[in-house]
Amino acid sequence: MEHYDLVVIGSGPAGQKAAIAAAKLGKRAAVVERRDMVGGVCINTGTIPSKTLREAVLYLTGLNERELYGQSYRVKSDITVTDLSARTTHVVAKEIDVIRNQLERNNVPMYSGSAHFVGPKEIAIDATDGDVKTIGADNVVIATGTRPARPSTVDFDGETIVDSDQVLSLRKLPKSAVVVGAGVIGIEYASIFAALGTKVTVIEQRDRLLPFCDREIIDALLYQLRDRGVTFRFSEMVETVERHESGTLTVLKSGKQIPADTVLYSAGRQGMTDRLDLAAAGLDADKRGRLTVNDDFQTDVSHIYAVGDVIGFPALAATSMEQGRRAAYHAFGEPTGVTDMVHQPIGIYSIPEISFVGKTEDELTAENVPFEVGVARYRELARGAIMGDSYGLLKLLVHAKTRRLLGVHVFGTNAAELVHIGQTVMGLDGTIDYLVQAVFNYPTLAEGYKVAALDAVNKMRAVARVTGDAEVHELGSD
């Protein structure tokens, strides 16, 4: 029986980074992955295909150029599924190649098949050809991720009623679509459909969209999506989704019935632990298939770690990678360093894009933290005008006394990139004065940081004038 210092189950972002981190420490590591899923949900059905699809849609529809060239501007007028999938297939293949290559050059073998425990340190791999191989491991990292939740009340057929894995293989673009669940997945796909001209209805059981985001930014997103014909039904539960000869019917608990060509059911995900024979390792998962871990990502069995989506929130590729690295380092007694999970950015690739780091206005208000807001609107930035983005905005939340940056919220082109400037300032415990004094390239969207910082400083100065406290914190003199 082959024996390893570390065996990783799952080759998504969490598993890859755990295996490579172990290899870099000079340990023998191996990865087990089901056939056709190298790179995990991230590469095959989730992050990468959805972001590539979005990019293809933005390019082919010419959506981002319409402010400059008129509302009828298109790069291609009759966009087909083939036009869209060509780019996705190309990028996914490239990414899989990168992962295989990285594992190979770090001498990490990849076993192909489905893994399950036969003991706390023994893992059986069921290959697709029926062969079963058992390998031993001093440490195990479970990085098996999640799959879409599929309730029995929804008549999935993979063609007209689909989950977020199946949406990528739709045979034709729907004229109308219902999206069930306005989580990040639902909103990203609703944006993509709407950009393609599909008439979209979004059903969400909560009374508002993405409640962890800044309200003003969500209002801006709602405005943009409604402007593109999206209908939102909040505080509505879906009872059943039915398939009929002439299309689908989504029936709500309130009695409403919504017909559509296609339904995307994107209301949550389930941890992939049911086939792991966890009991053989002395472990158990919760009812959503998730594993519980401590701060070092150890499960109740100390040599078995769990990382990535299978442990739940925040369930992002970026965090999953970092959790994988930390688990491997911990297993081999290597200091992990302090990862700044407090200033972890969130990027939502709706159209337009949203990204933020730190607190929202609602959170600061609830915590009685005095803060000031500084805003830069893209339409007042030369780069915004050049790009034809008049709706974008960058908003800074600043502590009214210490002048430290408490939150950064960006809406519009390149939001997910721009947020990292604010993240760095926050991570280094910087004040708004750094942004006031720094010189930014011109014309850039990054210049928005300076504009927003000046806006916040001007408002703080106005308060100080009234209170007589004018010069106290001028230009970081605290």
Ligand SMILES: Cc1cc2nc3c(=O)[nH]c(=O)nc-3n(C[C@H](O)[C@H](O)[C@H](O)COP(=O)(O)OP(=O)(O)OC[C@H]3O[C@@H](n4cnc5c(N)ncnc54)[C@H](O)[C@@H]3O)c2cc1C
């Ligand atoms: C549509 C969509 C869009 C997303 N967009 C973003 C985004 O823009 N940004 C972002 O940060 N995150 C995004 N995410 C989330 C991101 O994809 C996940 O956070 C990330 O993939 C989790 O990584 P992971 O390694 O935990 O698991 P996964 O990527 O899910 O990989 C787990 C792997 O384990 C394998 N596996 C499971 N059971 C077994 C077994 N018994 N034996 C062997 N192998 C097994 C699976 O086959 C799978 O390949 C998105 C997700 C979806 C669905």
Ligand SMILES: NC(=O)c1ccc[n+]([C@@H]2O[C@H](COP(=O)([O-])OP(=O)(O)OC[C@H]3O[C@@H](n4cnc5c(N)ncnc54)[C@H](O)[C@@H]3O)[C@@H](O)[C@H]2O)c1
């Ligand atoms: N850009 C990104 O970072 C990104 C993109 C996509 C997905 N992800 C991650 O993938 C994970 C899964 O995303 P998700 O959107 O599937 O799940 P989710 O749990 O975040 O959202 C599901 C939504 O569906 C709603 N819902 C549930 N049942 C319903 C019903 N019967 N009727 C109406 N509404 C219902 C919920 O209230 C919730 O808002 C998330 O953790 C997310 O962070 C991240």
